[in-house]
Each structure stands twice: as C-alpha cells, then as structure tokens.
Amino acid sequence: MGSNDRKRASAALTALRTKRRLKLVPAGGGMMEALLLALVAQGSSLAAAERALAKIKASVVNWNELRVTQAKEVAALLAGVREAPGKAAAIHDVLSSIFEETHDLEFGFLEGASTAEAKDFLSGLGALTDEMVDEFVLAGRGHFHISADGDVVRVLRRLGVAARSDSPVKFEAALSELVSAEKAYQLMYLAKRLAEGICTAHGPKCPECPVVLTCPSAKKSKDG
Ligand code: SF4
Numbered sequence: 001m002g003s004n005d006r007k008r009a010s011a012a013l014t015a016l017r018t019k020r021r022l023k024l025v026p027a028g029g030g031m032m033e034a035l036l037l038a039l040v041a042q043g044s045s046l047a048a049a050e051r052a053l054a055k056i057k058a059s060v061v062n063w064n065e066l067r068v069t070q071a072k073e074v075a076a077l078l079a080g081v082r083e084a085p086g087k088a089a090a091i092h093d094v095l096s097s098i099f100e101e102t103h104d105l106e107f108g109f110l111e112g113a114s115t116a117e118a119k120d121f122l123s124g125l126g127a128l129t130d131e132m133v134d135e136f137v138l139a140g141r142g143h144f145h146i147s148a149d150g151d152v153v154r155v156l157r158r159l160g161v162a163a164r165s166d167s168p169v170k171f172e173a174a175l176s177e178l179v180s181a182e183k184a185y186q187l188m189y190l191a192k193r194l195a196e197g198i199c200t201a202h203g204p205k206c207p208e209c210p211v212v213l214t215c216p217s218a219k220k221s222k223d224g
Helices: 003-019 031-041 046-059 063-068 071-077 084-102 115-123 130-138 150-158 168-178 181-197 218-222
Strands: none
Touching: 003 168, 003 181, 031 046, 031 084, 031 130, 046 071, 063 084, 071 084, 115 130, 130 181, 150 168, 150 181, 168 181
C-alpha cells in the first residue's frame, strides 16, 4: 500500500466528517464525556463547550451526582454556551433516562456492543439528535465493534479507498495500516451510515450525497 492509498483514505475521512460536521469527538475521556460534549457543543464553539464540561466535571464526583444536581446549577456551569438552560435540562433528561434503564452511567452495559446496538440504545432515549449519537459512537473505538461488511467495503471502494482483502477482519487490518485504528473505525462507521440510505448497492443517490464533490465514483454512478 502506497502513500496514494493513505491520502485517499485520509481524504475520504475528512470529507465524511466535515460534511456531517462530526468534529466534536474528544481525543480522550469516556463515553459519557463524549456524549455530554456533543450535547453541550450543539450551536456553540467547541472551546466553550470544553470549558463548560471541564467546570461540570470539577463540580461533581461522578455522573450520578450530575444527574441529581438541580438543572439551575448545571445551567450556571454552562455559562458561555448557547441555550444553557435548555442544555442543562437535556443533560438531566438524558442522564435520568439512562440511569432508569440501566443504573450504569459509564455505559459498561454497552461494552463490546456493535455500533448499531450502541446507536439504537441512544436513539431510543429521544433527547439526542442523530449527530450527537454519531459523535458518541465515533468516540467509542475500543468499546464498540463495527465490521467491514459489504456495505462498508462498497462505500469505501467507491470513495477510492482501495484496501484489499478477502475478509472483514483483513479489510479492517488493511485500513488500519493505511490510516490508524482510530481513523479506520471512524471511516467504517461513517461509510456504514452513508450506505444506509444514500450510497446503496444499486442506484446510489449521488446528487444527495454529502461527499459528491470529492467522490471519484460520483459521476460514473450518476451516469449509471
Ligand atoms: S457520491 Fe455517490 S458513489 Fe460516491 S459515496 Fe456518494 S453516493 Fe456513493
């Protein structure tokens, strides 16, 4: 695999993340931190959201204490981010929903789940946008698993990522060599999302695709 393959894989990830505005995945921290950051950062700058989240973390012993903290106090900690009262209420709702269902605010119950299972659980809570759910799952390498199935391989090949293999495990290993394990995970997840309604096996909807301007297969697909 040459440097061109690496460039294509990196470019595909950049295009997918930029177009979906998935820039808020924290480099470290746990799953709940990723989720809260995505929630707090909606409509605000990442820097303001990170500062607010750091204040919140410093003011509570654990996420359960945050769950039972008055929304008014949480809103005060969110000073500087947009719609602080609404976000404080959303934080309370999300923590309460997860706690009521699982009694586990560290997401231990999702350890080893597939990305689809993690997404389904959070989508079912109702208070989170698709983008927040995606950011949570994207932060979850090492916790969640995604397979390089036919959807993933099809979309990545159309995007010009030429990792070659004859099995999902080998494809993922080849992709990880091209970029990094973290980026390979993100690429596969975003490719799977794109495969669901846009980059379908037959008749991909290129005009509606968020990466149509950079996809090397776009014109060919449009022309049939
Ligand atoms: S532009 Fe078309 S072929 Fe390329 S990823 Fe999007 S839907 Fe798939």
